[in-house]
Amino acid sequence: xxxxxxAATTRMSEAAINTMVSVMKENYGNPSSLYSFGQRAKEILxxxxxxxxxxxxxxxxxxxxxxxxxxxxxxxxxxxxxxGRRNGKTHIISSAFEHHAVLHTLEKLKKSxxxxxxxxxxxxxIVSPEEVRNAIREDTCLVTIMYANNEIGTIQPISxxxxxxxxxxxxxxxxxxQAVGHIPLNVRTDQVDMLSASAHKFHGPKGVGFLYxxxxxxxxxxxxxxxxxxxxxxxxxNVPGIAAMxxxxxxxxxxxxxxxxxxxxxxxxxxRGLGQIPHCALNGDxxxxxxxxxxxxxxxxxxxxxLLLLDDKGIEASSGSAxxxxxxxxxxxxxxxGRVHDVAHGSLRLSIxxxxxxxxxxxxxxxxxxxxxxxxxxxxxxxxxxxxKTRFIL
Amino acid sequence: xxxxxxxxxxxFRNPRNVGVIEDANGIGEVGNAKCGDIMKMxxxxxxxxxxxxxxxxxxxxxxxxSSSMATELIKGQPLSEVRKLTNKAVAEALDGxxxxxxHCSVLAEEAIQSALxxxxxxxxxxx
Numbered sequence: 265x266x267x268x269x270x271a272a273t274t275r276m277s278e279a280a281i282n283t284m285v286s287v288m289k290e291n292y293g294n295p296s297s298l299y300s301f302g303q304r305a306k307e308i309l310x311x312x313x314x315x316x317x318x319x320x321x322x323x324x325x326x327x328x329x330x331x332x333x334x335x336x337x338x339x340x341x342x343x344x345x346x347x348g349r350r351n352g353k354t355h356i357i358s359s360a361f362e363h364h365a366v367l368h369t370l371e372k373l374k375k376s377x378x379x380x381x382x383x384x385x386x387x388x389x390i391v392s393p394e395e396v397r398n399a400i401r402e403d404t405c406l407v408t409i410m411y412a413n414n415e416i417g418t419i420q421p422i423s424x425x426x427x428x429x430x431x432x433x434x435x436x437x438x439x440x441x442q443a444v445g446h447i448p449l450n451v452r453t454d455q456v457d458m459l460s461a462s463a464h465k466f467h468g469p470k471g472v473g474f475l476y477x478x479x480x481x482x483x484x485x486x487x488x489x490x491x492x493x494x495x496x497x498x499x500x501x502n503v504p505g506i507a508a509m510x511x512x513x514x515x516x517x518x519x520x521x522x523x524x525x526x527x528x529x530x531x532x533x534x535x536r537g538l539g540q541i542p543h544c545a546l547n548g549d550x551x552x553x554x555x556x557x558x559x560x561x562x563x564x565x566x567x568x569x570x571l572l573l574l575d576d577k578g579i580e581a582s583s584g585s586a587x588x589x590x591x592x593x594x595x596x597x598x599x600x601x602g603r604v605h606d607v608a609h610g611s612l613r614l615s616i617x618x619x620x621x622x623x624x625x626x627x628x629x630x631x632x633x634x635x636x637x638x639x640x641x642x643x644x645x646x647x648x649x650x651x652x653k654t655r656f657i658l
Numbered sequence: 659x660x661x662x663x664x665x666x667x668x669x670f671r672n673p674r675n676v677g678v679i680e681d682a683n684g685i686g687e688v689g690n691a692k693c694g695d696i697m698k699m700x701x702x703x704x705x706x707x708x709x710x711x712x713x714x715x716x717x718x719x720x721x722x723x724s725s726s727m728a729t730e731l732i733k734g735q736p737l738s739e740v741r742k743l744t745n746k747a748v749a750e751a752l753d754g755x756x757x758x759x760x761h762c763s764v765l766a767e768e769a770i771q772s773a774l775x776x777x778x779x780x781x782x783x784x785x
Binding site: 587 | 667670671673676677678687691692693694695696697698713714715716717718719721722759
């Protein structure tokens, strides 16, 4: 099997697995317990907090453990909204291609009276800092822009946006779920106020993540109960998961540059190879993109059938086609960069990691080429395009 | 659990009656690229019997499988039987489809009925 869906989830690293198992076996105490066995679990928890803080340039007390990216996004946005409402500020700026954890939270706020501006992400899939600046109003309480897009991998000008928000004294949150552990980032130099991350995207376990919130930002809690996480997230901490997340992140950070270089080269090899297919287009900026992200639209075919046939060849990938989402609309990300429905249905995302070899990349290129040609062979859409009855879009 | 039944996967992997009939006397096309599914059916009808049928489909796995199964169900059948073909029959012959994919079987039924209408229109206009 060639696993090319690393943006969906990743394999846990050996270090993460070993840490998790050892904490489960030997340090299963409750960090809130007074006796030394509980306090040992507390030490593990606080060490993980320190390690994670160090990787992203934060202080340990600025890290809040959560169940993952979605919870972190919800908590960051709802906290900023709560602070804004108290000061009569009910305007939030975001972008059209955020993760649904952000977009659906914003929709909920809209229903309770917030005004939401979703910025254009342009054809290259990148938000313009100038447009952020122009969108900020007197009543803006939050700007939330993702660090890197989960579908098309485009990296946003986060430090530039951070600088603008700091100048204008507006809170800035970034959903960095796809970026943490994959590209260098630092919350201080990026001038980010809040940042969401999820362990399973960087070889940690599923169901655990963190929210960075700059000191002084008052978070609202989503879960009420005990006093864990300074009262901002009740419930006994997932100590094995958190310790494993820290181990995974440390390892990812230690190897970040070499892995990014290797994976980017494979990405570019795939982009060159797949770009040979007639009437296709790379989605998102070719350079300002995550090391492991390849995303194409192929005209005249539909994505789900492409995925099923690639699966038969042992290639696991994903698509922004409607048929893979259970709705009639294709991916909101592809629509946001201006792909029309007709071609957005024919998209393929390969998200690769450092385990991929050049041979496997070439194998994928070969089979994607073959499968696209096969499906076009009996596509009435392709026939009409080739016969000149309809015009090629790509 | 697999997304599709073995039968759906079989008809998706090895679609029957794929292609074009150059001298078809009934052609129907339904769906649109905006929704992500288009089916085109070609019928060759002689003596009120479907002598040959072929299809082309742009769509997901269940759309391709539904087209393939629908062609199998009507090939060699008299028009009186073909007119009775329902999407339910297509879905049942495939050992069922996920609820949100039932529209694929509807499309297959519509494509065949549309090709039949085209045949009857041509017959009336004496083509």
